[in-house]
Amino acid sequence: MPTNKPKAANQPTAENGPTAGKKRTAAKNQTATKKPQVTASPERRRELLAAAAEVFAAQGYNATTVRKIADAAGMLAGSLYYHFDSKESMLDEILSDFLTELWEGYDTVLAAGLGPRETIEALVTESFREIDRHRAAVAIYQKESRTLAPQPRFHYLSDSQQKFEKAWLGTLERGVAAKVFRADLDVRLTYRFVRDTVWVAASWYRPGGQHSPEEIARQYLSMVLDGIALRT
């Protein structure tokens, strides 16, 4: 499954033509297990991934060279390949680790059988907690997910987005039906607004700031649920 990578840089340029490849891959491909190092300590691995995530989040994935990552980790570029088999697989691991943890939290909330309003409140709070814990990963997800999702390797991003939409949209609709939320608002539009605002917070949130995730969630929910206008 993770074996053959299209070597050079992708590209949908219709015809790769006869002039394309220069016989680069020197018939090395036979032993299936391409995994380079499984023996490595998982701790060092996580350290390196954390370093990489910071750089990815700060500079963007494409603008980040493996040499910058290695620099941040205090080693040389080539040495990274003892731990990971490509730059892309680092990104992959960062994102899938994050999403796995995220959905653990979400699924717990969704299985709790709360009412619509309480579900929204719990989801938002949980989201800000995830931002607190995976700031870098969330920022990367925000910036790159749209470009990555079409790639087969990152198909789980699309899956996640669909699950995401289903959970939020479903809750909103349930709330409208239960006369907990207003019926005159476009549910899909509302969903987009809510979703975006929550996650964009990763771009300005700094852990250890003056607002805890719970406080931010409280303020945000107050705004979205009750509005900022003063009732008269």
Added chain:
Amino acid sequence: MPTNKPKAANQPTAENGPTAGKKRTAAKNQTATKKPQVTASPERRRELLAAAAEVFAAQGYNATTVRKIADAAGMLAGSLYYHFDSKESMLDEILSDFLTELWEGYDTVLAAGLGPRETIEALVTESFREIDRHRAAVAIYQKESRTLAPQPRFHYLSDSQQKFEKAWLGTLERGVAAKVFRADLDVRLTYRFVRDTVWVAASWYRPGGQHSPEEIARQYLSMVLDGIALRT
């Protein structure tokens, strides 16, 4: 779009000179008019910039090669340099053009002497109109502004952000003082939420969709001002 065929080439570069030194002409200073082509028709220039903006928005600035831009424009990479003197200057022109137009609209609104709530409404509506007209530029701005702003060349991005914050925050505070907005919400947090949600819309908005900019603004304002919860 006529796909360019001339992708053969790729010659073996006679000697990969170990004489690496040879610093390229940095020429970073833009002290005076160093424009390479002023003679070019401004119309073609805008066409090319529009094409570039689309690719930048879709793939990200760093992930976009000048060859992709040229492809989208139906020409070859080198030909772009007849119109622009660098890839960066294309980005520069796209962003500064957008911001110039944006502030024309904003300044008009701010000078109208409206009340706090009406000012917010007008700003939001104006923002969605700008998204409608400069979707690509807004998307680029969203993705890259944080990385670009520190660079001297893009210092106007920081300026704009400060003006932006001043206008929005000022209006919100004015509204709180006038008892038009709630006093128990953190104004700075509210500002961030509102700002982000408005602009992130550029990532999903498609002109010609089922919602006009004005309709989106209306829905959004309804949510932020009055909340989505049903009043009982």
Added chain:
DNA sequence: ATGCTTCCCTAACAAGTGTTTGGTAGGTTA
């Protein structure tokens, strides 16, 4: 015809890209 201008192409260059190969210091085990 000539020259000039506009706009693009061909072909290259040098620096930078992700990745591979071979080596090796230091620890652990036999």
Added chain:
DNA sequence: TAACCTACCAAACACTTGTTAGGGAAGCAT
């Protein structure tokens, strides 16, 4: 002691990147 494994470095390789020279076809003015 030797063999072995882990985690890294040094140096390259194959390709892509932004950018530049030189040239040439088409149009216009002289």
